[in-house]
Amino acid sequence: MSSPPLELRGVARRYSTEAGTLEVLRGVDMALQAGEVVALVAPSGTGKSTLLHVAGLLERPDGGEVLVEGRAAGTLGDDARTEIRRSTIGFVYQFHHLLPEFTAAENVMLPQMAAGVGRSKAAERAKDLLGTFGLAARLDHRPGKLSGGEQQRVAIARALANAPRVLLADEPTGNLDAATAELVFAELLNEARHRGLAALIATHNNELASRMDRVVTLRNGVLVPG
Numbered sequence: 021m022s023s024p025p026l027e028l029r030g031v032a033r034r035y036s037t038e039a040g041t042l043e044v045l046r047g048v049d050m051a052l053q054a055g056e057v058v059a060l061v062a063p064s065g066t067g068k069s070t071l072l073h074v075a076g077l078l079e080r081p082d083g084g085e086v087l088v089e090g091r092a093a094g095t096l097g098d099d100a101r102t103e104i105r106r107s108t109i110g111f112v113y114q115f116h117h118l119l120p121e122f123t124a125a126e127n128v129m130l131p132q133m134a135a136g137v138g139r140s141k142a143a144e145r146a147k148d149l150l151g152t153f154g155l156a157a158r159l160d161h162r163p164g165k166l167s168g169g170e171q172q173r174v175a176i177a178r179a180l181a182n183a184p185r186v187l188l189a190d191e192p193t194g195n196l197d198a199a200t201a202e203l204v205f206a207e208l209l210n211e212a213r214h215r216g217l218a219a220l221i222a223t224h225n226n227e228l229a230s231r232m233d234r235v236v237t238l239r240n241g242v243l244v245p246g
């Protein structure tokens with residue numbers, strides 16, 4: 021059997037604070053299979069973002085390992101992690117984090133060009149992706165001229181730009197009104213399923229969580245089912 025796109029083994033992460041050491045992750049184990057969309061539920065402040073950042077190779081674990089397609093990746097150096105992240109992992113944040121001085125299309129082109137794709141090919145792919153999210157008429161708009169839902173759709177298109185096998189999302193619709201959140205979530209779920217991605221989507225919303233394939237909860241620094 022091939023390796024899961026993403027696996028966490030005994031992942032630990034702690035922060036030094038004035039009050040002492042804060043053990044946020046105490047041995048997180050999880051395997052995320054291709055085609056599986058998993059909900060990550062965690063009360064605020066328990067380490068959900070920390071977990072996603074470590075899983076997405078943005079931060080290194082203090083213990084344990086993150087395996088990407090079977091390769092120990094979490095504890096590699098910054099350049100190697102960046103390389104693997106760029107080619108394998110798409111990340112959607114709660115706030116879109118788009119670059120305000122670039123257009124929607126350019127925001128989707130940039131990660132591709134950073135990965136070595138030529139400008140015209142990147143532009144073509146950005147157009148296709150943004151079209152998928154109903155933004156064909158918004159390619160040349162800067163983020164400030166887009167609605168919240170449109171901004172988040174651009175952010176999702178950007179996360180998919182390099183055809184990742186893993187999609188990580190940190191409350192991707194948490195900043196939208198309920199009706200827009202529903203539409204954007206449905207599109208995100210649809211794309212993740214259509215592409216057969218291994219997806220981990222953090223949400224505080226139990227109804228959204230129940231529509232994913234399974235739910236994991238972060239409790240006392242470990243993941244438990246349900």
Ligand SMILES: Nc1ncnc2c1ncn2[C@@H]1O[C@H](COP(=O)(O)OP(=O)(O)OP(=O)(O)O)[C@@H](O)[C@H]1O
Nearest residue numbers: 035036037044062063064065066067068069070071
């Ligand atoms: N760089 C850091 N240094 C010190 N403490 C940190 C650091 N990053 C996070 N923490 C602390 O670790 C804990 C978990 O933070 P994290 O951002 O992962 O929580 P979260 O579950 O994502 O919260 P929320 O849902 O409110 O965004 C919090 O108590 C936070 O204050």
